[in-house]
Amino acid sequence: EPHLYQAQLTISTRSVQFSNKIAQDFGVRDVRAVIEPGRWEWHLNGRRIFPKGSNYVSDFYLNRVIPEGLRRDLDLARNANLDLLRVHAHIAPPDFYHLCDELGVMVMCDFPLIWTYAFNLPPDDDIAFRASVQAQVEDMVRLLGSHPGVVLWSMHNEPPWTPDGSFLGGDVHRAEVNRPMDEASAARARELDSTRPVIAASGEYDQHLYHGWYTGSWPDNRNLRPAFPTEFGVQALPNLDSPFWATANTNWPIDSDDPSWAHAGYQAVFWAGPGVGAPSQFISLADYVAASQAYQAFFIRYVIDQWRRKKFDPVGGYIHFLFTDGWPAITWAVLDYYRLPKAGYQALAESSRPVHLSLDVEPGFTVEGGFRLVYPVGATLAVALYLVNDDYRLE
Numbered sequence: 383e384p385h386l387y388q389a390q391l392t393i394s395t396r397s398v399q400f401s402n403k404i405a406q407d408f409g410v411r412d413v414r415a416v417i418e419p420g421r422w423e424w425h426l427n428g429r430r431i432f433p434k435g436s437n438y439v440s441d442f443y444l445n446r447v448i449p450e451g452l453r454r455d456l457d458l459a460r461n462a463n464l465d466l467l468r469v470h471a472h473i474a475p476p477d478f479y480h481l482c483d484e485l486g487v488m489v490m491c492d493f494p495l496i497w498t499y500a501f502n503l504p505p506d507d508d509i510a511f512r513a514s515v516q517a518q519v520e521d522m523v524r525l526l527g528s529h530p531g532v533v534l535w536s537m538h539n540e541p542p543w544t545p546d547g548s549f550l551g552g553d554v555h556r557a558e559v560n561r562p563m564d565e566a567s568a569a570r571a572r573e574l575d576s577t578r579p580v581i582a583a584s585g586e587y588d589q590h591l592y593h594g595w596y597t598g599s600w601p602d603n604r605n606l607r608p609a610f611p612t613e614f615g616v617q618a619l620p621n622l623d624s625p626f627w628a629t630a631n632t633n634w635p636i637d638s639d640d641p642s643w644a645h646a647g648y649q650a651v652f653w654a655g656p657g658v659g660a661p662s663q664f665i666s667l668a669d670y671v672a673a674s675q676a677y678q679a680f681f682i683r684y685v686i687d688q689w690r691r692k693k694f695d696p697v698g699g700y701i702h703f704l705f706t707d708g709w710p711a712i713t714w715a716v717l718d719y720y721r722l723p724k725a726g727y728q729a730l731a732e733s734s735r736p737v738h739l740s741l742d743v744e745p746g747f748t749v750e751g752g753f754r755l756v757y758p759v760g761a762t763l764a765v766a767l768y769l770v771n772d773d774y775r776l777e
Contacts, residue, residue: 384409384483384530385409385410386408387407387409388405407480413426413578415533415579418587420607421609421698422588422609423694423698424699432690432697432772433698433701434734435464435467435490436459436462436705436716436730437612437613438706439707439708440708449481454721455706456482458717458721458723458727460485462727463734463736464734466489467482468612469490470704473491473493473494473522483531489531492536493538494518495541495564497539498541500512501554501559512566516566519570524574535568535571535575535580537567537580538564540583541561541564543558543564544585589610590613590614590703591608595616595617596652600680600685603685603688604742606688607697608689609697610697610699610701611689612700612701615678615714616678617647617648617657617678617712617713618674618725620718621718622667622668624722626718626719629642630646630712631643632667634661657677658670673752675725675726676753677752680752682729684753688742690768691770702730716730736773741765741767741768747761
């Protein structure tokens with residue numbers, strides 16, 4: 383429960399009794415994280431916690447964002463039992479951080495860098511680029527540092543030098559492009575703010591895991607032991623009644639490479655496998671929508687169950703990808719651009735309840751039809767039962 387206070391500064395002179403007054407809300411809390419390879423422990427006010435969150439983008443055109451829309455999104459996040467939002471690779475409008483303070487929502491604050499920058503720049507240009515980054519890091523910390531909701535600074539999302547940025551290519555990965563810059567940014571953030579954990583990059587000590595979308599299949603997640611997964615998810619189509627479909631071709635059957643779908647973010651190669659399949663495999667758009675949302679909801683439930691049954695052994699929390707669409711799109715979001723919930727939203731909410739009961743099905747099955755488990759005749763079904771409690775008031 384957040385408790386906020388207000389600091390007031392009045393500026394006056396001998397000749398003028400009152401000149402100006404500045405007021406700023408603040409909160410008092412202690413946040414700490416133990417961050418090491420294979421280990422990530424969150425502590426809030428001396429108590430170890432297990433944050434549950436999602437990645438967040440309000441709108442790709444930030445001038446469209448209004449406080450009422452931000453409050454709606456934050457209410458939707460709280461109703462989904464989330465207590466942390468990662469503002470993904472950008473700085474949100476100031477009202478967002480004020481509302482998070484009021485509502486008790488923690489924020490993983492990304493500096494607005496993603497993937498590769500300044501590769502093989504001329505020396506003078508490289509120096510100028512790094513100086514600009516450093517100046518903006520200072521601006522970010524000074525702008526947002528008084529917000530108690532901010533619990534983590536992250537300097538760069540998936541730079542090529544991290545394990546989760548290695549997909550960007552061998553040359554930039556081997557050369558560890560941007561690593562000195564990111565580590566200098568992290569050092570500067572720590573100088574300016576010693577009260578919060580700082581990481582040089584997301585994708586180094588936290589994990590981006592897409593088994594069941596970019597790689598492998600959904601059962602692979604059972605054998606993973608991440609310290610702090612901050613991205614995992616699969617794409618799903620918006621609801622059939624969403625205004626999104628006014629922006630995309632709906633004349634069935636759709637080509638996998640339809641330009642309007644590609645522009646919306648549809649990743650045809652991954653829908654074909656390990657996703658639910660190509661459009662040509664379905665008799666109608668309605669069937670395709672239903673199948674994609676069923677898979678997304680199943681995936682979210684299954685993967686979050688894996689992270690929660692491994693709570694503190696070694697999983698320290700999770701941040702799902704993605705909460706909201708930033709434009710009319712086909713993405714991993716559980717809320718489309720118009721904030722209409724897909725089936726994955728309810729799955730995220732149910733899987734993230736403070737007290738959660740889950741089943742872990744032991745191997746011995748084959749997978750048919752995407753996520754139907756089939757056991758041979760005479761086989762034994764082995765199931766482990768897990769009850770997890772994240773509400774300290776119930777301990």
